[in-house]
Amino acid sequence: MREACAIEVHNLTTTYGGAPVLWDIDFELPAGHIIGIIGPNGSGKTTLLKTIMGLLPASSGYVKIFDKDLEQIRHKISYVPQRESVDWDFPASVFDIVMMGRYRKNNLFKRTNKTDLEIVLQSIEKVGLTKYKDRQIAQLSGGQQQRVFIARALAQKADIYLMDEPFVGVDAATEHSILKLLKEMRDLGKTVLIIHHDLQTVSDYFDYLVLLNTRLIAKGTPQEVLTEENLTNAYGGQLTLLAKVANLIKVNQFPIREKDVDL
Amino acid sequence: MQTFLDFISFKDPNVMYVILGMICINSSSALIGTFAFLRKRSLIGDAIAHSLLPGICLGFIAAGDKRMIFLFLGAFLTGWFSTFLVDYIVNRSKIKQDAAIGIVLSSFFALGIVLLTYIQNAGYTNQGGLNGFLFGQAAAINRDEIYLFALILLIILVAILVFYRSFILISFNAEFAQSIGLPVRWIEFLMTSLTVLATASGIQALGVVLMSALIVTPAAAARFWTHKLSRMLVIGVVFSVFSGIVGAYISYTHAATPTGPWVVAVLSVITLLSFTVSTKSGILANFLRARKNKIKILQETILKTIFHYHERRGLAQNLDSVLTPTDLLSVRVYDTYQLQKGIKRLIRLGFLVAKEKGFTLTENGKIEGRRIVRLHRLWEHYLLKRTTIDALHVHSGAEAIEHILSPEIEKELERELGIVGIPTKDF
Amino acid sequence: MGELWIIITASIVALNAAILGCFLLLRKMAMVGDAISHAVLPGIVVAYYLSGDKTSGLLLLGATLTGVLASFAIDFLSRKAKIQGDASIGITYTFLFAVGMIMISTMMNGNTDIDMECVLYGDISLINLDKIVVDGNLYLGPRAFYIEVIALVIIGFSIGFGFKGFKVLSFNEDYAKALGINTNRWHYALMTLVSLTTVFSFEVVGAVLVVGFLIIPPATAQLFSTKLKQMLFWASVFGILAVIIGYYLAVWMNVSITGAMVTVAGIDFFLVLIIQRLVDRKKRSTTFAAPEFITPTPKNSVE
Ligand SMILES: Nc1ncnc2c1ncn2[C@@H]1O[C@H](COP(=O)(O)OP(=O)(O)O)[C@@H](O)[C@H]1O
Ligand SMILES: [Mg+2]
Numbered sequence: 001m002r003e004a005c006a007i008e009v010h011n012l013t014t015t016y017g018g019a020p021v022l023w024d025i026d027f028e029l030p031a032g033h034i035i036g037i038i039g040p041n042g043s044g045k046t047t048l049l050k051t052i053m054g055l056l057p058a059s060s061g062y063v064k065i066f067d068k069d070l071e072q073i074r075h076k077i078s079y080v081p082q083r084e085s086v087d088w089d090f091p092a093s094v095f096d097i098v099m100m101g102r103y104r105k106n107n108l109f110k111r112t113n114k115t116d117l118e119i120v121l122q123s124i125e126k127v128g129l130t131k132y133k134d135r136q137i138a139q140l141s142g143g144q145q146q147r148v149f150i151a152r153a154l155a156q157k158a159d160i161y162l163m164d165e166p167f168v169g170v171d172a173a174t175e176h177s178i179l180k181l182l183k184e185m186r187d188l189g190k191t192v193l194i195i196h197h198d199l200q201t202v203s204d205y206f207d208y209l210v211l212l213n214t215r216l217i218a219k220g221t222p223q224e225v226l227t228e229e230n231l232t233n234a235y236g237g238q239l240t241l242l243a244k245v246a247n248l249i250k251v252n253q254f255p256i257r258e259k260d261v262d263l
Numbered sequence: 264m265q266t267f268l269d270f271i272s273f274k275d276p277n278v279m280y281v282i283l284g285m286i287c288i289n290s291s292s293a294l295i296g297t298f299a300f301l302r303k304r305s306l307i308g309d310a311i312a313h314s315l316l317p318g319i320c321l322g323f324i325a326a327g328d329k330r331m332i333f334l335f336l337g338a339f340l341t342g343w344f345s346t347f348l349v350d351y352i353v354n355r356s357k358i359k360q361d362a363a364i365g366i367v368l369s370s371f372f373a374l375g376i377v378l379l380t381y382i383q384n385a386g387y388t389n390q391g392g393l394n395g396f397l398f399g400q401a402a403a404i405n406r407d408e409i410y411l412f413a414l415i416l417l418i419i420l421v422a423i424l425v426f427y428r429s430f431i432l433i434s435f436n437a438e439f440a441q442s443i444g445l446p447v448r449w450i451e452f453l454m455t456s457l458t459v460l461a462t463a464s465g466i467q468a469l470g471v472v473l474m475s476a477l478i479v480t481p482a483a484a485a486r487f488w489t490h491k492l493s494r495m496l497v498i499g500v501v502f503s504v505f506s507g508i509v510g511a512y513i514s515y516t517h518a519a520t521p522t523g524p525w526v527v528a529v530l531s532v533i534t535l536l537s538f539t540v541s542t543k544s545g546i547l548a549n550f551l552r553a554r555k556n557k558i559k560i561l562q563e564t565i566l567k568t569i570f571h572y573h574e575r576r577g578l579a580q581n582l583d584s585v586l587t588p589t590d591l592l593s594v595r596v597y598d599t600y601q602l603q604k605g606i607k608r609l610i611r612l613g614f615l616v617a618k619e620k621g622f623t624l625t626e627n628g629k630i631e632g633r634r635i636v637r638l639h640r641l642w643e644h645y646l647l648k649r650t651t652i653d654a655l656h657v658h659s660g661a662e663a664i665e666h667i668l669s670p671e672i673e674k675e676l677e678r679e680l681g682i683v684g685i686p687t688k689d690f
Numbered sequence: 691m692g693e694l695w696i697i698i699t700a701s702i703v704a705l706n707a708a709i710l711g712c713f714l715l716l717r718k719m720a721m722v723g724d725a726i727s728h729a730v731l732p733g734i735v736v737a738y739y740l741s742g743d744k745t746s747g748l749l750l751l752g753a754t755l756t757g758v759l760a761s762f763a764i765d766f767l768s769r770k771a772k773i774q775g776d777a778s779i780g781i782t783y784t785f786l787f788a789v790g791m792i793m794i795s796t797m798m799n800g801n802t803d804i805d806m807e808c809v810l811y812g813d814i815s816l817i818n819l820d821k822i823v824v825d826g827n828l829y830l831g832p833r834a835f836y837i838e839v840i841a842l843v844i845i846g847f848s849i850g851f852g853f854k855g856f857k858v859l860s861f862n863e864d865y866a867k868a869l870g871i872n873t874n875r876w877h878y879a880l881m882t883l884v885s886l887t888t889v890f891s892f893e894v895v896g897a898v899l900v901v902g903f904l905i906i907p908p909a910t911a912q913l914f915s916t917k918l919k920q921m922l923f924w925a926s927v928f929g930i931l932a933v934i935i936g937y938y939l940a941v942w943m944n945v946s947i948t949g950a951m952v953t954v955a956g957i958d959f960f961l962v963l964i965i966q967r968l969v970d971r972k973k974r975s976t977t978f979a980a981p982e983f984i985t986p987t988p989k990n991s992v993e
Contacts, residue, residue, distance in 0.1 A: 011656065017772070026656060053868050071870070079868035089357040090716060090861050091915045100858050105870040108855045136916035138357075215650040233649050241645065241675055245664065253552050254667050255560075305777040306721055313898070356963055361776065362720040362909050369902030370956025376811050376899070376949030377940075384944045397810055398791065472728060472810075472898065473791075476784035483777045520795040524788035531785035538771045 005067070006031035006160055006191040007052065012061035014044070014051045019250035020214065021047050023242075025061070027210060027219045034182055034192045036206035038199065040235050043213040045195045046082060049162050053079050059256075065160065075104060078158035080149045082165050088138045094148050095133045098124055101155030123154040126181065142169030150178060161185070161192045168197075179205060202226065213239055214246065270515050277402060278515060281468075281522065284404040285507030287412035288468055289526075291419050291461040293481035293503040297496050298454055300482035301434035306364050307346060307455075308478030311462045312471050313368040314345030316375025319396055319466075320382060328389050331407060335463060342459040345371055372471065399470030401511065401522035408467070415464045419457050423496075426450060431492055469523040476527040477503060484534040487541035502537075506530035560666050561605040566614060566632040567639065567665075568595045569624060579685075582629050587621040633685060639665035640686040641676040648680065695832050696814055697937055700951065702838040703891040704929030706845050707903035708911075710884050712922050713849075715908045716860035717880070721776065722761060724901045725783035726881065727888040729760030731790025731809065734892055739797050750837075750889050757885025758878065760786055787897075812896035814947045834894050841890040845883055856880065857918055895948045902952030903929060910959045913966055928958055 007029040014022040022044045029035050037045050050056045052063050054070050065073050078101070101123070102116040124133050127147040132140065137148060146166055153161055161182075167175050182192050186207075196202060202209065203222040211218040211225050211234050218230040232238055249256055273279040292308075299305055315338040322337025323329060345367045352363035379397075382390050395403060423430065429450050432440040441447045458478070465474050481499035488498050510526030540547045568591050573582045575594070588602055606622060609615040614628035624632060642661040646652050668676070677683070714723045733756030737749035760782055767778035794809075849856060858866045859876045866873050888900050895903065907928035908921065915921035936951030943950070 011659075024652070024656065026653065050864070055864050055867050074868075074870045077868075079865065081862065081864055081868075085864065086862050087716075087718075089912075091912065091918050091921045092857075092861065093917060096857075096917070097861070100861065100865070100869075103854055103858055103869055103871070105872075108871070109851055215646070216652065217649070218651050238649060241672060241679065242649070244672055244675075245668065248667050248669065248672075252556065252667060253549060254556055254663075255553075256663055300774075300777055303774055303776060305774070305780050309721075309724075309780060352963070355967060356913055358909050358912065359715075359718050359720075361718060362715050362905055365720040365724055365901060365905035366909050366956065366959055368724070369899065369906060369952055370959070372898055373811075373902055373949045373952030373956065377943075377945045377953050380946040380949065381943060472787055473784055475780055476788070479777050479780035480784070483773050483781055486773070487771075517796070520792055524791040524795075527784050527788035528792065531781060531788070534781060544772070 004031040005029065006065065007193070008064040008067070009048075009052070010061050010064070012048075012051060012063065013059050013256065014047050014056055015059045015250075015256075016047075017250060018253050019246050020059075020256055021246075022051065022212075023215050023246070023256075025212070025216050027216060029191070029193065029210075030208060031066075031191050032186060032189050033207040034186050034194065034205065035208045035210065036202055037193065037195045037210045037212060038197065038202060038234075039212035039217070041197075043234070045212055046164055048212065049079070049164055049193070049195065053077070053162060075156075076159045078153040078156040078161050080153050080161065080163040080166060083142070083146060083149070083168060085164075088145065090137065093134050093136055094124065094129055094140070094151075095120065097137060097148050098151045098155050101152040119157065120155050123151040126154055127151045128177070143171050143174035146170050147174065147178065150181065159190055161190060163192070163194045165195050165197065199226075199231075214242055215239075266516055267512075270512055277404075278511070280404045280406060280409055281401050281511045282508055283409050284401065284412055284468060285511055285522075285526070286504050287409070287416045288461075288465040289477055289481075289503035289507040290500045291412070291416045292465055292474075292477035293499040294419055294423060294496055295454070295457045295461045296478035297482040297485070297492070297499050298430055298434050299458060299478055300486070301492075302437075302454075305479040305482075306361065306475070307349065308458060308462060309475035310345050310349055310364045310368045310371075311342045311459055312466060312474035313375070314371035315342045315463055315466045316396060316471055317341050317371055317378055319393070320375055320378035323382060323387075323390065323393060324378070327387070329392070331411065335411070338463045338466065339459055341371065342463055343456060346455050346459070375471075395470075396466055397470055399466075399468050399473060399521065399523035401468040401514070401526075404468060412464045415460050419461060422453065422457055426453065430454065434492075469526070473523050473527045476530060480527075480530045480534055484530070484537045487534075487537040487544055489543065502533050503530060506533060556666075558605075558608070560663065561601060562609055562612075562614075563631075563635050563666050564595070565591065565602070565605045565609060566624075566628060567635045569628075570632040570636045571595070582624050582632065585618045585621045585623045590621070635665050637685045638668045638673060641673065641680060641682060642668065644680050644682060644686060645676055693937075695835060696947070697934060699832060699835045699838055699894060700814060700933045700937070700948075701930045702835070702842050703887075703894055703900070704903050704907065704933050704951075705926050706838070706841050706887045706891065707900060708907045708925035708929040709845055709849055709922060710880070710887055711904040711908035712911070712918070712925050713856050713860050713880055714884060714904060715912060716918075720905050720909075721779050722764060722881070723884050723888075723904045725764060725779045726757040726760050726885050727897050727900050727904070728783040729786035730754070730757045730885060730889050730892065731787050731897060732756055732793055734889060735790050735793045735797065739793075751886075753889045754882065754885045756786070757888060758882050761878070761881040761885075808893070808896060810896045810898045811946055812892070812894050812899060812948045814894050837890050838894070841887055844886065848879065848883055852876070852879070895951075899948045899952050902955055903932075906952065906955040906959050907932065910955075910962050913959075913962050928955065932958060 005028045009025055009027050012022060012025040013020055025048065037048065039045050047056060051058050063070060065077065098120050099112065099116070102112065102120060124130055127150050129144065129147055129151060132144065137145060140148065146169070150166065153163070166178060170178070186192060194206070196205065203226060206222060209220065209222055209225040210216070211230055213234045217234040218225045248254070269275070270278060296308065299308060318337035318339065318341030319334045320337070321341070322333040322335070325337065326333035348367050349360070349363045352358050352366065353360050358366070379394060382393065392400070392403065429440070429445055432445060433447055433450055433454070437447055462474055462478065465477055469477060481503040482495065484502050485495045485498035489495055506526050506529040509529045511522050513525045514520055514522040537545065539545050542548050569586060570579070570582065572586065572590060572594050573579050573584060578584065588599070588606065591597065591602065606615060609628070610617055610622065613625055614631055615622045616625055639661050642664050643657050646657055646661065711723065714720055730753050733753030737753045741749050763782045764778045767773045767781065768775050773781070855871065855876050858869070858871065859873055863873050884904070888897065891900050908925040910928045911921045911924035915924060932951050932955035936954040937947055939954065940947040940950035
């Protein structure tokens with residue numbers, strides 16, 4: 001039996017100033033799993049999440065979520081940005097940030113209601129930050145900051161979670177408790193997509209993997225993906241040619257997709 | 264015409280002072296501004312320019328009159344102090360750099376206004392013209408000042424010549440410069456001091472608000488024309504000096520209007536033009552490049568299609584058939600008008616020859632057609648080997664790439680894949 | 691009586707600027723505010739030129755557009771022409787300011803309504819010359835006061851109504867986008883408000899000094915605030931405080947009023963910065979080796 005497909009990425013290409021950073025990425029991700037995205041630094045992992053979320057325009061290809069366009073189903077997706085991408089000096093408390101998880105396009109002008117308040121408090125409780133709920137976010141440790149983000153994602157009550165390196169700057173104990181939480185979420189049928197860089201732990205953490213380096217190097221179960229060959233292709237500097245071609249494309253501002261019209 | 268001749272023959276000695284002044288000021292600030300630009304600290308010039316005002320006033324109060332050296336010293340001190348404060352705020356609080364610049368700029372400027380009104384109301388004689396520093400008064404440049412400005416230009420030139428490599432390293436990557444043991448702090452101190460000097464030299468002519476344009480804009484305009492630092496310096500200076508002279512000329516012919524704004528306006532227009540027509544990254548260049556790419560793709564695709572036509576009939580070895588456009592359309596979808604145009608171009612370039620009932624490949628055309636098909640297939644094999652890709656998608660994934668693979672990349676592909684000749688399988 | 695009107699009017703300027711300045715600062719766009727306040731000059735010149743009279747409301751709204759246009763231009767230069775952000779700001783506003791100056795010198799011959807120095811630091815001591823008088827004797831206060839009140843109503847309403855939107859936009863643009871919020875629309879709404887404040891307060895405090903009100907009090911508040919509302923509150927307090935102290939200082943020393951107000955704001959900032967550092971140092975020497983701002987907490991796990 002085929003599993004339901006949560007995210008379908010079809011021939012997706014994203015460029016920065018003409019250079020393809022993601023190139024013809026094509027995969028379908030099963031719903032109800034914890035899925036890892038791995039690849040060396042600068043391989044386009046963050047770019048992939050941002051393109052899925054519509055934060056960056058795709059230069060070709062498309063993304064479908066539960067077979068729908070992003071805009072139709074955005075409220076079902078929660079995005080957790082990289083921790084460094086946020087200004088932690090922002091004058092806001094843990095509570096304020098988690099509350100942002102309840103913001104929607106159509107309730108920005110409304111007052112917060114009781115349900116929202118309850119959901120927010122529950123989410124903070126779940127990640128164990130109740131004690132710190134009024135503390136300014138700069139006065140938290142790295143692990144606590146990461147948990148604020150997770151609480152915000154929980155507060156969003158989404159079905160799909162896209163997380164950019166949630167384990168960076170987090171101590172081992174927190175990492176395990178976050179993982180436990182994610183597994184609970186999975187067991188409730190949620191889909192969790194996580195960018196991860198620690199190859200040691202991948203096979204323990206994830207049910208399904210996507211290995212990237214500008215192009216899709218491999219996808220599938222950890223056993224299928226973590227082969228010697230795939231890893232050398234992704235990490236062993238075997239793709240210098242790919243990088244050279246990407247650079248040529250940028251320098252010449254070359255259009256990389258042509259309509260395929262051979263008969 | 265007569266006014267123009269009057270202008271360039273320096274009938275009026277003041278015109279000469281303005282022009283010489285502009286040459287010195289604009290060169291100094293364009294040179295040092297280029298480094299500020301590369302260090303992404305363009306707006307520091309803005310903070311400095313505003314901070315000169317209280318210094319000038321303090322210099323005046325100290326001297327009791329408008330002796331240039333006092334004004335200049337005061338300006339240098341407060342200007343320099345402002346950059347110190349910006350760094351202090353950024354390093355010692357959570358305030359970010361642009362806000363720190365804004366804080367320093369407006370407080371110093373406000374203090375300057377306070378002092379200026381204090382001087383005006385305190386009954387100093389001889390204070391008239393101090394508020395010329397607010398908006399600039401190029402016409403007031405006199406002979407002594409030219410010497411000073413020339414000296415500043417000389418100092419900046421010498422410093423850049425002596426410290427050229429350190430300046431480059433620090434502008435591009437200060438951490439790396441530190442790691443190889445350069446005294447980064449001292450060199451940054453030197454660069455800051457030079458920026459203050461250049462700004463101070465122009466404050467009288469341009470005024471506090473517009474002076475920062477001479478620091479920021481020339482470098483930004485030059486950047487469109489080159490990626491090389493040495494050329495950027497030269498181009499920036501040329502643009503800036505040119506704007507200075509044109510600005511002075513316009514102001515000369517329209518006596519009611521001040522020089523500074525015209526200089527900045529001309530400089531901005533040059534920047535806008537650079538962005539449009541520059542050969543490196545201008546809109547026009549991009550447009551032309553896109554056209555060139557399109558033509559190249561069309562021609563190469565036609566040659567490839569001719570190869571495919573033969574291959575499907577088992578004639579890949581000789582490629583001698585005479586073809587009509589309709590034959591090509593049986594292999595691939597084309598816009599007919601584009602196809603006709605492409606064929607004509609290929610005939611003109613000697614890749615095809617016209618025959619009675621169509622056209623056929625020349626020897627060159629055969630070579631070129633084989634090369635393109637080969638590149639396409641090499642790339643397909645590379646993708647299959649190194650990445651995960653559906654056999655269904657690999658063809659379209661390689662489409663378009665054959666047009667850009669250079670001969671070196673072709674060699675590397677051969678080496679990596681161990682393939683000679685044309686792979687027969689197309690996906 | 692005139693004194694009070696000046697202080698009240700300037701306080702409203704400070705309040706408007708403080709509120710918007712907080713969001714500008716948090717969005718790291720302080721210098722965009724600076725640019726807008728300079729770039730409205732051509733718009734204002736045209737407005738004055740066409741009305742021939744002081745401040746006609748509609749024309750000022752037109753001038754507001756110039757500021758928004760400047761923020762468009764900055765975006766365009768950095769996105770399309772790939773000029774780095776701070777250089778785009780510098781180029782845009784110096785150009786527009788130069789154009790404004792050229793326009794003043796060519797179009798404004800003999801028109802004293804807008805003289806050059808007023809452009810930089812306003813004319814606050816003169817606002818009482820332009821009064822609203824009903825029935826020939828009922829004095830309702832200076833026109834500038836009413837203009838500022840209008841600005842305050844617009845800003846208060848927009849920020850109050852769109853508080854959540856501006857907050858999430860300032861916190862993290864990507865996150866706001868991910869929630870499906872049209873960040874472009876919110877960004878330009880903020881730019882329009884900033885432009886509006888600078889245009890409306892131009893006569894009172896001038897183009898350069900309004901930046902002082904926009905940036906300094908919010909930055910002072912940011913030094914110690916832990917909540918957005920707290921920052922907004924203290925920014926307003928510091929702004930108004932600078933107005934009051936600055937006014938009396940200026941009168942006492944017989945110097946520019948607006949200049950003194952912003953100078954006081956600047957001194958306030960550095961005082962708070964230094965006090966805060968002293969307090970921190972003390973805290974650090976008493977609580978054992980804790981890094982700045984980060985209170986050490988046991989790395990407990992998720993319960
Ligand atoms: N804003 C940007 N402008 C230009 N290039 C970028 C930008 N952001 C990322 N890149 C480039 O895109 C590539 C992929 O980046 P990213 O998706 O962040 O990688 P990862 O998250 O896998 O480390 C990198 O080579 C990086 O240099
Ligand atoms: Mg990343």
